[in-house]
Amino acid sequence: MTNSPSITSPEAHGLARPRTRHFGSAAVWVLSAAIIGYALVFGGYMATIVAFALIYAVFVSGLNVFMGLTAQVSFGQSAFAAIGGYTSAVLTTTYEWAPLPGMVAGLVFALVAAFLIGFPTLRLKGHYLAMATLAIGLITYEIAVEWESVTQGYLGISGIPPLGIGPFEAVSDRAILAVLSVIVVILAFAVTRIRRSRLGRAFSAVAGSEEAASALGINVSRYKLVSFLIAAAIASLSGSLFVHVVGYVSPEVFGLHMVILAFTMVYIGGLGTVAGPLIGALIISILPEVFRGMKDYQDLAYGVTMILILIYAPKGIAGVADALDARRSA
């Protein structure tokens, strides 16, 4: 390939300047930090909205590993949030456990459930996997409703203690926001590291071409399962966080609307990006509040905004930022 006119230049791809600039993605992080900072300073209703957004950002981070990095579809991630949430709720109320061990127990249950579900279904492809995961979400919802002796059915479980380790308890809005922000940042950091690792490359390979991945010795169903387990663990964590922050849980919390909302967030934020889950969750949570003043037209405004974002930023907000960075470094 001595003469390849279609290649712009070697310098264009960061060889001469190996350190690419990241203004675009930095802007996304600054915007997210500004929204959280606003909520921290002014508190009140905004703090509640942003706290929910951060819990969703945790949930969406998990979904992003499975859907973004590995390119698989799951409509059933709410099931693992429900397992984490209910385990935390039951253990910390009925059995008076501390929140952290309750959370860990929820994580273990979610992983076991994900393994039992994932092992057979991840051999399915495309629509079949999506259908199977949809069923998982619906079944978990039914269990939460019907298993009254443990979950108290539609009534739900109240009096769940706040987040805390030992003497420290996150009761105030600010403490809750701080704890959740730290968790979201740790998850973003973890996703960054996974993307650049052997594991992350195996996920990308499965996402890119299952045939080529297996030709290179990658066990495709095994890596789909690993990705599914990571997503389930993070979903379980988000479920536990939710019940401790709100102090109450009922089956509706982990219904199908949670999955739809999370899908919107992951696409608006940017599928497969590091900053996407956070900015997606923040924007989707805040938009309805922004349009509240428009009364009858608020749903219309919300819908139009969503369509505009997907037209002008088809890879999501963080996806556009990454693309800008790539162009700048060119």
Next chain:
Amino acid sequence: MTAILEVTKATRRFGGLVAVNDVSFKVSSTGVTAVIGPNGAGKTTLFNIISGSIPPSEGAILLAGEDVTALKPEAKAARGLVRTFQLVKLFQDLSATENVKVGFHLKSRGGLMAALFQPAWAKQAEREAEEKAAALLDLVGLSKVARTSASVLPYGQQRLLEIARALAAEPRILLLDEPAAGLNAEESERLAKTIRRIAADGTAVLLIEHDMKLVMDIADEVVVLDYGRKIAQGTPEAVKRDPAVLAAYLG
């Protein structure tokens, strides 16, 4: 000749159609072996049987003496048989370097914990992968586009990148499915050089090819298929003069 790969009485039926019919041949552990034949001769089906994408209806595949007939592609790759695809299957979102690094999967280790905590050995392995990837890209002449996304590379470069990625898995035998398809004369020449170089470095190469010039230039041994059957085998010179081959190609 020591055989790295042995195809024994391989047959594959699709309903009433016999795509590959009782084909047997051996592939030497050194040099380049080519499978040629007119369109529809069963070359790709034979390739898919060998690589494990589809099982044969009858017959066996031996890899270094071991029966690997029923193994999946990833298990065959682990035993040293790695293939490329007629329609290039790169990981489009990854750069050229990252594509090659995926190829090191079998020759490296590390899962979630290594990714998250990056112990010294994992960092070291990552550095080595980076260096080896650079060397492989250099081998196929793609150093200049190392950081370019695979999706924007011209077709000829995508083919070479796929070969570099396959080499990263350090195969004992490399299967190339029509590597010259869609290449211009100059790219084809570059490809021929690369394949000869790979063979000279000690990796057996088995390729399917339409491009007769490429086959005659680089193959040490040629297997000719027609209507699913093997009709000839030998050196390029011998095969060229074989009446059965001439009849198959000229009708």
